[in-house]
Amino acid sequence: xxxxxxxxxxxxxxxxxxxxxxxxxxxxxxxxxxxxxxxxxxxxxxxxxxxxxxxxxxxxxxxxxxxxxxxxxxxxxxxxxxxxxxxxxxxxxxxxxxxxxxxxxxxxxxxxxxxxxxxxxxxxxxxxxxxxxxxxxxxxxxxxxxxxxxxxxxxxxxxxxxxxxxxxxxxxxxxxxxxxxxxxxxxxxxxxxxxxxxxxxxxxxxxxxxxxxxxxxxxxxxxxxxxxxxxxxxxxxxxxxxxxxxxxxxxxxxxxxxxxxxxxxxxxxxxxxxxxxxxxxxxxxxxxxxxxxxxxxxxxxxxxxxxxxxxxxxxxxxxxxxxxxxxxxxxxxxxxxxxxxxxxxxxxxxxxxxxxxxxxxxxxxxxxxxxxxxxxxxxxxxxxxxxxxxxxxxxxxxxxxxxxxxxxxxxxxxxxxxxxxxx
Amino acid sequence: xxxxxxxxxxxxxxxxxxxxxxxxxxxxxxxxxxxxxxxxxxxxxxxxxxxxxxxxxxxxxxxxxxxxxxxxxxxxxxxxxxxxxxxxxxxxxxxxxxxxxxxxxxxxxxxxxxxxxxxxxxxxxxxxxxxxxxxxxxxxxxxxxxxxxxxxxxxxxxxxxxxxxxxxxxxxxxxxxxxxxxxxxxxxxxxxxxxxxxxxxxxxxxxxxxxxxxxxxxxxxxxxxxxxxxxxxxxxxxxxxxxxxxxxxxxxxxxxxxxxxxxxxxxxxxxxxxxxxxxxxxxxxxxxxxxxxxxxxxxxxxxxxxxxxxxxxxxxxxxxxxxxxxxxxxxxxxxxxxxxxxxxxxxxxxxxxxxxxxxxxxxxxxxxxxxxxxxxxxxxxxxxxxxxxxxxxxxxxxxxxxxxxxxxxxxxxxxxxxxxxxx
Numbered sequence: 001x002x003x004x005x006x007x008x009x010x011x012x013x014x015x016x017x018x019x020x021x022x023x024x025x026x027x028x029x030x031x032x033x034x035x036x037x038x039x040x041x042x043x044x045x046x047x048x049x050x051x052x053x054x055x056x057x058x059x060x061x062x063x064x065x066x067x068x069x070x071x072x073x074x075x076x077x078x079x080x081x082x083x084x085x086x087x088x089x090x091x092x093x094x095x096x097x098x099x100x101x102x103x104x105x106x107x108x109x110x111x112x113x114x115x116x117x118x119x120x121x122x123x124x125x126x127x128x129x130x131x132x133x134x135x136x137x138x139x140x141x142x143x144x145x146x147x148x149x150x151x152x153x154x155x156x157x158x159x160x161x162x163x164x165x166x167x168x169x170x171x172x173x174x175x176x177x178x179x180x181x182x183x184x185x186x187x188x189x190x191x192x193x194x195x196x197x198x199x200x201x202x203x204x205x206x207x208x209x210x211x212x213x214x215x216x217x218x219x220x221x222x223x224x225x226x227x228x229x230x231x232x233x234x235x236x237x238x239x240x241x242x243x244x245x246x247x248x249x250x251x252x253x254x255x256x257x258x259x260x261x262x263x264x265x266x267x268x269x270x271x272x273x274x275x276x277x278x279x280x281x282x283x284x285x286x287x288x289x290x291x292x293x294x295x296x297x298x299x300x301x302x303x304x305x306x307x308x309x310x311x312x313x314x315x316x317x318x319x320x321x322x323x324x325x326x327x328x329x330x331x332x333x334x335x336x337x338x339x340x341x342x343x344x345x346x347x348x349x350x351x352x353x354x355x356x357x358x359x360x361x362x363x364x365x366x367x368x369x370x371x372x373x374x375x376x377x378x379x380x381x382x383x384x385x386x387x388x389x390x391x392x393x394x395x396x397x398x399x400x401x402x403x404x405x406x407x408x409x410x411x412x413x414x415x416x417x418x419x420x421x422x423x
Numbered sequence: 424x425x426x427x428x429x430x431x432x433x434x435x436x437x438x439x440x441x442x443x444x445x446x447x448x449x450x451x452x453x454x455x456x457x458x459x460x461x462x463x464x465x466x467x468x469x470x471x472x473x474x475x476x477x478x479x480x481x482x483x484x485x486x487x488x489x490x491x492x493x494x495x496x497x498x499x500x501x502x503x504x505x506x507x508x509x510x511x512x513x514x515x516x517x518x519x520x521x522x523x524x525x526x527x528x529x530x531x532x533x534x535x536x537x538x539x540x541x542x543x544x545x546x547x548x549x550x551x552x553x554x555x556x557x558x559x560x561x562x563x564x565x566x567x568x569x570x571x572x573x574x575x576x577x578x579x580x581x582x583x584x585x586x587x588x589x590x591x592x593x594x595x596x597x598x599x600x601x602x603x604x605x606x607x608x609x610x611x612x613x614x615x616x617x618x619x620x621x622x623x624x625x626x627x628x629x630x631x632x633x634x635x636x637x638x639x640x641x642x643x644x645x646x647x648x649x650x651x652x653x654x655x656x657x658x659x660x661x662x663x664x665x666x667x668x669x670x671x672x673x674x675x676x677x678x679x680x681x682x683x684x685x686x687x688x689x690x691x692x693x694x695x696x697x698x699x700x701x702x703x704x705x706x707x708x709x710x711x712x713x714x715x716x717x718x719x720x721x722x723x724x725x726x727x728x729x730x731x732x733x734x735x736x737x738x739x740x741x742x743x744x745x746x747x748x749x750x751x752x753x754x755x756x757x758x759x760x761x762x763x764x765x766x767x768x769x770x771x772x773x774x775x776x777x778x779x780x781x782x783x784x785x786x787x788x789x790x791x792x793x794x795x796x797x798x799x800x801x802x803x804x805x806x807x808x809x810x811x812x813x814x815x816x817x818x819x820x821x822x823x824x825x826x827x828x829x830x831x832x833x834x835x836x837x838x839x840x841x842x843x844x845x846x
Binding site: 019022023025026028029030031032122128129130133137140141142143208266269270281283284285286287288289290291292295297298300301302303304305307308309312317318321323325 | 705
């Protein structure tokens with residue numbers, strides 16, 4: 001028998017206990033072991049919960065038990081769980097965690113501390129989708145060329161609604177909050193931080209690359225307007241919040257931002273709260289993984305898959321996919337300003353002579369060449385038009401420089417907005 | 424060092440040797456071992472090959488070598504490779520195979536013979552997509568409710584072309600043969616047999632269910648016409664060759680046939696030669712896996728992933744996902760006649776009074792109720808119309824009985840065609 005302790009019995013923890021019970025027979029047949037959740041740790045014992053395991057608010061007593069075989073960490077937070085996991089691993093006990101923030105900061109430290117003791121974290125990225133396993137084991141023969149992921153359901157729900165209905169970001173956000181798809185403070189989701197944590201985890205497995213969330217380019221979807229969507233549709237793009245990892249020589253670029261994606265691509269078809277992750281390998285080509293990125297039972301599905309892997313025994317895939325460091329010189333993060341891609345730029349301007357020429361000349365002086373251009377007349381204000389540009393591939397720093405210059409122009413009515421284009 | 428012998432050096436075998444060399448550094452970092460293909464077995468040494476390993480036509484000498492750590496079987500055929508794999512496994516040596524036909528017939532025997540020695544077969548289903556790993560390990564917490572897969576690229580290429588261009592099956596097949604997407608004798612692919620082999624492998628992992636290809640419902644795409652596609656578009660369906668496994672109580676239905684799928688579903692968006700497999704679990708909900716189902720490098724990606732898993736050591740996921748048989752009574756195959764789904768029926772009839780009433784009465788007498796109905800006038804022949812029906816859920820045997828009766832009617836001009844509808 002495998003005894004499991006669940007640290008943190010919220011939505012996911014309750015689902016882990018429930019599924020271990022409901023599917024006990026099939027889980028036992030698959031793992032060869034009876035797996036039993038024996039105790040759950042909660043902060044407040046008085047809070048009513050619909051869960052059928054012993055509960056305690058004394059985490060120390062659970063950490064000190066010798067009969068627990070696997071600890072499941074669902075506490076939330078970063079530094080607290082970090083210390084707890086280290087304690088457990090040093091005792092030689094396996095842990096399973098869904099804590100992406102913890103891993104975004106301390107994954108390499110945990111790998112070092114674990115010393116071969118299993119750390120399962122399938123649930124930390126894209127909920128129920130087994131993307132860690134796919135990347136770490138299924139695609140292990142490949143040099144990973146790129147990862148493009150829709151890994152935040154809240155943002156994808158909002159963008160999908162904005163694409164299908166002519167509503168503003170603010171309106172859809174309010175609706176999403178009422179439906180429980182968005183938090184009261186949505187910054188972590190719509191600002192791209194949640195996706196960035198997940199991206200760092202995947203990038204470690206794909207590339208062995210180091211980095212904290214603060215090191216990478218993160219932009220949210222707050223500035224997307226219906227004018228951007230108008231342009232996107234005109235050029236057969238779909239706007240998605242993408243978490244992107246790309247190999248460029250000995251560097252890896254990591255970035256999270258809204259992007260224009262050709263609507264014909266599979267990743268563009270991932271709608272609503274669902275997640276989808278496209279991985280391109282040098283041998284396999286493009287593969288994509290689709291499914292629910294959140295929710296109690298979906299996330300518990302991944303937590304329990306990790307428990308079963310540990311129960312099956314002897315499994316020794318290295319935590320972050322590398323048994324040894326890469327022999328070739330390690331890959332490093334590409335500085336944000338060096339990133340090269342295509343850009344879409346929107347700016348509202350006064351409808352007067354010479355505007356286009358001035359802007360085109362600024363773009364040219366910053367080494368930016370224009371691929372396509374649209375002009376959209378103002379609806380209420382006839383003296384105002386919106387200019388929409390798409391550029392050829394150019395450098396992030398050049399685009400930022402150009403936007404600053406354009407923003408200073410007297411006839412530019414508000415800050416130009418930019419969305420990167422991913423072909 | 425891990426020494427690999429490749430039995431069969433065709434497209435896939437050459438790619439395995441090539442990628443093991445090209446990606447040697449990253450594979451060594453991930454697996455912790457230097458993995459080297461040391462010998463390849465071919466039938467004809469005189470045939471020119473662009474591959475950089477020692478070749479021999481003496482398979483016995485390779486099977487008798489004691490220094491080979493892993494055998495890769497890419498020979499093709501069923502009984503020959505079966506005997507060879509048994510010999511290797513009995514010597515305690517791990518094998519990796521892409522041979523779906525072999526596994527469709529002998530998977531349980533190989534599992535029994537292996538006695539814990541590793542058998543990798545990720546490449547046997549859906550080429551480069553790590554679907555075996557996803558199902559066996561990633562979703563192991565779930566009762567699998569259903570699998571719906573597009574697992575034959577040739578058929579999907581043909582159907583995609585037929586949906587997008589107004590061309591006949593015969594025309595597209597010819598084109599596919601010229602492009603090398605279809606064999607000179609395409610029966611194995613377009614007849615559904617290839618997909619059926621793969622389905623049986625997945626069904627073993629999902630359900631522990633036994634069965635040979637001869638035991639399950641297999642229909643090909645040869646009878647799909649532009650009239651069917653007209654109906655499909657009218658009702659927002661896409662026609663796909665689906666391999667379906669569904670749990671129904673203590674039974675499992677397995678079937679391969681063209682199906683009308685709502686165009687909004689992700690599986691309907693898998694176009695061209697690509698593969699896609701949707702798996703629904705009771706905990707996770709729907710997940711989908713997408714990628715190249717064939718091709719030398721894509722298939723080699725899966726072969727090498729299995730080699731790396733073995734090299735990482737200690738990995739002991741049971742071959743077909745179950746360490747022990749299911750404690751609850753084993754699941755059995757549902758007889759074909761018992762299958763229940765919705766049906767679309769097409770029949771060309773003489774344009775005369777009473778036709779519709781007669782047919783409706785036959786359908787009613789066979790317990791089939793009609794959900795929707797379309798009548799399409801003949802183009803060249805004004806006395807001929809095509810009737811298109813969609814039914815509510817009914818029984819396979821009832822539909823077959825009704826079609827026999829309808830076929831006997833004097834005003835029915837040719838055999839009615841039926842396509843199952845999968846919502």
